[in-house]
Amino acid sequence: MTKTAAIVGGGVIGGGWAARFAIMGWDVRIFDPDPEAERKIAEVMSGAERALPMLYEVPLPARGQITFHDSIADAVKGARYVQESVPERLEIKHATFAEIQKTLDPEAVIGSSTSGFKPSELQAGSADPTQILVTHPFNPVYLLPLVELVPGDTHDPRAVAWATKVLTEIGMKPIQVRAEIDAHIADRFLEAVWREALWLVKDGIATTEEIDDAIRYGFGLRWAQMGLFETYRVAGGEAGMRHFMAQFGPALKWPWTKLMDVPDFTDELVDLITAQSDAQSGHMGIRDLEKLRDNNLVAILRALKGQGAAAGALLQDHDDHLRQPLEETSPLITVRRKVPVDWTDLNGHMNEGRYGQVFSDASEEVMFHVGADRAYIAAGNSYFTAENTIKYLEETHAGEDIIVETKVLLGEGKKLKLGHEMKRASDGAVLATCEQFLLHVSLETRKSCPPMPEVEAAVARLAKAHATAD
Amino acid sequence: MTKTAAIVGGGVIGGGWAARFAIMGWDVRIFDPDPEAERKIAEVMSGAERALPMLYEVPLPARGQITFHDSIADAVKGARYVQESVPERLEIKHATFAEIQKTLDPEAVIGSSTSGFKPSELQAGSADPTQILVTHPFNPVYLLPLVELVPGDTHDPRAVAWATKVLTEIGMKPIQVRAEIDAHIADRFLEAVWREALWLVKDGIATTEEIDDAIRYGFGLRWAQMGLFETYRVAGGEAGMRHFMAQFGPALKWPWTKLMDVPDFTDELVDLITAQSDAQSGHMGIRDLEKLRDNNLVAILRALKGQGAAAGALLQDHDDHLRQPLEETSPLITVRRKVPVDWTDLNGHMNEGRYGQVFSDASEEVMFHVGADRAYIAAGNSYFTAENTIKYLEETHAGEDIIVETKVLLGEGKKLKLGHEMKRASDGAVLATCEQFLLHVSLETRKSCPPMPEVEAAVARLAKAHATAD
Numbered sequence: 001m002t003k004t005a006a007i008v009g010g011g012v013i014g015g016g017w018a019a020r021f022a023i024m025g026w027d028v029r030i031f032d033p034d035p036e037a038e039r040k041i042a043e044v045m046s047g048a049e050r051a052l053p054m055l056y057e058v059p060l061p062a063r064g065q066i067t068f069h070d071s072i073a074d075a076v077k078g079a080r081y082v083q084e085s086v087p088e089r090l091e092i093k094h095a096t097f098a099e100i101q102k103t104l105d106p107e108a109v110i111g112s113s114t115s116g117f118k119p120s121e122l123q124a125g126s127a128d129p130t131q132i133l134v135t136h137p138f139n140p141v142y143l144l145p146l147v148e149l150v151p152g153d154t155h156d157p158r159a160v161a162w163a164t165k166v167l168t169e170i171g172m173k174p175i176q177v178r179a180e181i182d183a184h185i186a187d188r189f190l191e192a193v194w195r196e197a198l199w200l201v202k203d204g205i206a207t208t209e210e211i212d213d214a215i216r217y218g219f220g221l222r223w224a225q226m227g228l229f230e231t232y233r234v235a236g237g238e239a240g241m242r243h244f245m246a247q248f249g250p251a252l253k254w255p256w257t258k259l260m261d262v263p264d265f266t267d268e269l270v271d272l273i274t275a276q277s278d279a280q281s282g283h284m285g286i287r288d289l290e291k292l293r294d295n296n297l298v299a300i301l302r303a304l305k306g307q308g309a310a311a312g313a314l315l316q317d318h319d320d321h322l323r324q325p326l327e328e329t330s331p332l333i334t335v336r337r338k339v340p341v342d343w344t345d346l347n348g349h350m351n352e353g354r355y356g357q358v359f360s361d362a363s364e365e366v367m368f369h370v371g372a373d374r375a376y377i378a379a380g381n382s383y384f385t386a387e388n389t390i391k392y393l394e395e396t397h398a399g400e401d402i403i404v405e406t407k408v409l410l411g412e413g414k415k416l417k418l419g420h421e422m423k424r425a426s427d428g429a430v431l432a433t434c435e436q437f438l439l440h441v442s443l444e445t446r447k448s449c450p451p452m453p454e455v456e457a458a459v460a461r462l463a464k465a466h467a468t469a470d
Numbered sequence: 471m472t473k474t475a476a477i478v479g480g481g482v483i484g485g486g487w488a489a490r491f492a493i494m495g496w497d498v499r500i501f502d503p504d505p506e507a508e509r510k511i512a513e514v515m516s517g518a519e520r521a522l523p524m525l526y527e528v529p530l531p532a533r534g535q536i537t538f539h540d541s542i543a544d545a546v547k548g549a550r551y552v553q554e555s556v557p558e559r560l561e562i563k564h565a566t567f568a569e570i571q572k573t574l575d576p577e578a579v580i581g582s583s584t585s586g587f588k589p590s591e592l593q594a595g596s597a598d599p600t601q602i603l604v605t606h607p608f609n610p611v612y613l614l615p616l617v618e619l620v621p622g623d624t625h626d627p628r629a630v631a632w633a634t635k636v637l638t639e640i641g642m643k644p645i646q647v648r649a650e651i652d653a654h655i656a657d658r659f660l661e662a663v664w665r666e667a668l669w670l671v672k673d674g675i676a677t678t679e680e681i682d683d684a685i686r687y688g689f690g691l692r693w694a695q696m697g698l699f700e701t702y703r704v705a706g707g708e709a710g711m712r713h714f715m716a717q718f719g720p721a722l723k724w725p726w727t728k729l730m731d732v733p734d735f736t737d738e739l740v741d742l743i744t745a746q747s748d749a750q751s752g753h754m755g756i757r758d759l760e761k762l763r764d765n766n767l768v769a770i771l772r773a774l775k776g777q778g779a780a781a782g783a784l785l786q787d788h789d790d791h792l793r794q795p796l797e798e799t800s801p802l803i804t805v806r807r808k809v810p811v812d813w814t815d816l817n818g819h820m821n822e823g824r825y826g827q828v829f830s831d832a833s834e835e836v837m838f839h840v841g842a843d844r845a846y847i848a849a850g851n852s853y854f855t856a857e858n859t860i861k862y863l864e865e866t867h868a869g870e871d872i873i874v875e876t877k878v879l880l881g882e883g884k885k886l887k888l889g890h891e892m893k894r895a896s897d898g899a900v901l902a903t904c905e906q907f908l909l910h911v912s913l914e915t916r917k918s919c920p921p922m923p924e925v926e927a928a929v930a931r932l933a934k935a936h937a938t939a940d
Contacts, residue, residue: 012707021757050869051764055771055785055812057831059794138688139705140760143767145781146688173781175688181675185684189668192662197698200658201746205651208746212697214655214754218608218616220693224770225780227682227690228667235609237482269672276671276678290610294521297613297778301525303773306812308768310695311615311643315525318641323528340524342776347738352855353827360822361527385822389859399520446627 003027004066005166006079008096009071009299010037013113014085015044016141018066023142024053024170025061030068031075038068048142055143055171072099080105081166083135093122099128099319109163111135111149119152120181128158133163135174136184145173148184149346216310233277234289241277245270299342326369330465334362336425339396351397351424355389359420359434362404366418369460372451381452383416383438394424394431401425407466411459414440414448473497473534475636476549478542479556480507483583485514486611487553488536493522493612494530494640500538501545510539516614525613538558542569547663548574551636553605555583563592571597578926579633581605582617585657588650589622600626603633606654607643618654659735686780695766704759711747769812798841800935804832805874805893820866826858829890829904832874836888840928841920851922853886853908855857864901871895877936881929884910884918886921 003026007018009272018028018041030041043064053060067076075459076082082104088094093112100110112122123129134150147167151160160176167174177184183191200206206214222231229241236244271401281289306396326332335358343354363385367373396402403423410417420434439449450456472581473496477488481500490510515536523530524925539545555567561584570580580602582592593599595843604620614802617637622628630646632747637644647654653661670676676684692701699711706714751759774782796802805828833855836842842853866872873895880887890904910921920926 003652011572012705024739047760051768053597053808054768054869056792057774057807058789059806061793138692140764143764143771144691145784146684148684171784173683174785175676175680175683175687178677178680179673181670181673185681187677188666189685190689192666193698194661196658196662198739198743200651200655201743203649203651205649206645206655207750208699208743209750210645210648211655211698212700212750213643214616214618214691215659216695216696218614218656219644220690220695220697221614222608223685223692223776224694225686227685227780228663229678230682235482239823244688255662269668273668273671273678275786280677280679280682290517292614292777292779292830294517294610296774297610297775298521298524299773299777300770301613303812304695304766305525307765307769309699309762314641314643316616319526319528322526322530328826336529336630337527338523343772344501351827351859352830353823353825355823356823356826356858356860357823372688378578385862387859388822389857390826390828391857392855399524445774 004078006076006082009082010041010084015041018171019045019048022066026064028064028066029075031072042074057242073103076104080108080451082110096435097139108160119150129154147172147174148177149174150177152180157370229277234293238286242274253270280296295341302342305441326365331405331407331460334365334406339398339400341398345397355390355432362406362420363418363436373456380443382443384441386439387437389435391433396431408462413450474548476546476552478554480511484555485511489515489612490640492536496534497537498534499545501542521610543573546570546574549848550578552580567591567596577771578825578842579629586653589620599624610737617642617644618647619644619648620647622650630702692742697781699747704763708756738908761853765811772812798836801875801877804876809868811868814868818867825860825902830878832890833906850915854911857907859905866901878932883920
């Protein structure tokens with residue numbers, strides 16, 4: 001396909017579009033009258049270049065070329081797709097579309113980033129209204145896939161098909177809105193929540209941070225993976241969506257809000273929602289849905305834990321609270337844990353790499369035990385892993401409890417050799433073994449050197465105890 | 471601390487509480503008149519046993535004992551914490567509290583799971599109102615950490631402190647609501663969104679599935695990690711929260727909704743929100759906040775990708791769309807990618823285990839290339855990794871582009887030996903090497919066996935080409 005897109009209007013949104021198109025291999029021609037446009041878009045591009053390719057396991061296409069142009073006529077030359085992100089004022093939008101349509105290829109499509117206007121409003125007065133669609137993205141455009149695609153009443157199905165193809169090609173998820181409406185879908189929710197949040201702050205019920213916490217430690221985690229109706233379908237339990245509505249529907253009449261116009265909860269509405277929810281996931285039983293939900297929540301919570309962010313920070317703290325000092329047994333029991341769902345491939349087997357992570361966690365326990373802990377590292381010393389040999393003996397699955405038994409096989413001067421056995425907790429079967437060579441290094445010189453005397457003594461003590469064991 | 475909790479009222483919520491307490495080492499005494507209570511709670515417990523321990527890297531305490539009791543008086547015996555989850559009818563709540571308080575330890579606290587009632591309503595008529603608090607959880611209680619803790623006007627700070635301590639101890643995040651209000655905080659948002667969603671379905675704007683997609687491919691991902699105000703602070707860019715409100719505040723007056731009562735956007739309200747947002751994260755610059763946001767989004771999106779769920783399914787499809795067949799060079803270039811943020815520890819170094827994953831991905835490319843692909847595996851044959859030896863030569867960081875060069879060192883009968891070199895793309899520095907032994911196995915007998923002739927021939931061809939190279 002022709003891979004030239006024009007971006008009319010820069011800023012955070014236009015810049016995000018430009019970055020996504022370019023990283024996905026499209027040439028991008030930009031018009032933005034802001035004298036700072038190049039700098040601003042370069043900043044967005046730099047964030048996008050760092051983050052977007054991280055989502056992929058495969059190489060991305062060769063980057064498209066980004067060029068800046070002094071006129072709309074020049075920018076849209078050769079473009080098969082134009083994304084408009086000018087300020088949210090209808091007269092500016094109309095003037096921009098008129099200028100674009102003077103020279104644009106009649107086969108091209110113009111998508112508007114508007115969050116509020118309906119396509120009929122945008123199209124009013126246009127020479128070719130069917131060329132103009134709403135394609136409303138979400139910030140950051142280079143990471144969030146959602147695009148609300150609103151064709152409106154006056155549309156050409158080929159234009160809708162082409163926009164869908166282009167947006168999918170650059171990794172987005174266009175959702176076609178069935179009828180035009182102010183603010184489309186998502187922003188109606190965002191506005192509703194924003195209004196409630198303003199009341200809560202104004203009335204002193206909660207601060208901005210407490211409100212953010214009430215979202216990101218709770219339903220925000222549910223919505224990231226299932227959205228609204230699917231979450232409630234699961235909440236309805238075995239009886240499903242109809243039961244959920246019977247139970248919670250009437251609560252809408254409670255004085256829970258200052259905003260009171262509520263749709264009548266008629267049989268027709270209940271039937272409509274139940275039928276749509278059945279079409280969405282009626283093929284799955286409640287236990288399957290619950291398992292999907294739990295797997296997704298575990299994976300998201302663990303992802304946040306890896307970043308030390310939001311609910312993940314709480315999990316890190318709770319780990320620290322629960323952690324017990326290592327008992328000096330022979331062998332040491334360095335790991336006791338359950339294999340989480342984010343460690344397995346889609347067949348449910350633990351990924352090869354995660355065996356390495358388990359053994360790395362095991363050696364970290366030894367490090368802390370001998371005194372090569374965070375303070376020791378902060379003082380400029382550490383053990384680095386030089387070589388690992390892992391033998392894979394049995395498959396391991398999500399949900400299994402595993403332990404690792406560790407012996408210090410050698411601990412002399414800067415050299416440390418650990419022998420790990422990973423076992424299934426239920427029957428003691430050995431799942432894998434690992435021989436791990438570590439070298440003590442100075443973090444200043446980045447060269448190997450002997451450990452501090454107290455660490456050396458602790459390592460020697462363990463090596464001696466483990467040599468005489470069984 | 472005394473670790474006995476009583477659960478009054480089972481169901482999905484009471485069962486979730488029971489599971490969380492028991493898994494965190496508390497003895498749990500349950501009263502629930504439902505004759506099916508034991509079965510229902512066992513089902514919740516089974517889901518919780520599978521999922522909750524997956525969140526932790528450390529061993530959890532020994533499980534507490536769960537017992538069922540025929541009366542409230544018996545259930546609350548010895549309990550220092552009672553969680554009430556009976557139906558949402560005030561007269562049932564009052565009767566339940568009266569019964570609990572007849573025999574409960576005066577030092578104990580009663581938390582109510584109510585989503586709608588205010589503490590003053592719950593406390594009305596109680597012999598000791600200060601013993602009763604709202605502690606409102608979110609389903610699934612065993613995974614989501616949020617608890618809205620509402621003390622109300624009549625409260626004893628020691629009771630609030632004790633409830634906070636207990637909830638934190640079992641891994642939850644109690645957020646103390648500053649003033650009582652119908653539906654607390656989160657359910658006001660959920661109700662607001664539910665009302666809008668009902669309108670959208672009723673008016674034919676979108677189906678339940680399209681609405682769920684509009685959430686989980688878009689702002690749901692933002693809310694899971696930053697919530698509402700922090701997201702908007704970042705959206706405000708360099709000028710921050712005040713700028714965001716100046717830009718978007720007036721939009722509240724637009725005809726975007728059928729629900730029209732909106733707080734006046736006074737200077738006082740703008741000042742209040744700006745000050746709270748500054749207190750929340752004014753210590754961080756906009757670029758730092760953007761980077762945090764992007765890291766969290768990348769980590770969450772990749773977590774969902776691992777599960778093949780929601781926006782993660784889109785990423786899997788896009789990977790497949792972008793994937794190019796392996797060119798038969800010598801050596802093979804089996805991996806070209808960027809190191810994502812979820813592969814690194816908090817110092818930004820790639821985790822030891824992820825080196826193993828990169829090499830595992832590299833060998834999978836070779837497998838597909840020689841014809842040992844999904845269809846081959848589905849037909850009952852596969853290569854299993856028997857042993858990996860990884861030499862760690864240089865540190866690798868998030869955001870770095872890496873490649874892997876792979877040679878077939880040996881390919882004879884059921885034996886396959888691959889040699890991988892992982893290099894930094896920018897300067898070709900070798901970061902790590904891996905020797906990988908694989909065995910061809912029959913998935914039926916689980917024993918080693920020779921590969922199919924076409925796969926054997928392809929492996930032999932590569933081995934020959936790589937033996938004569940450089």
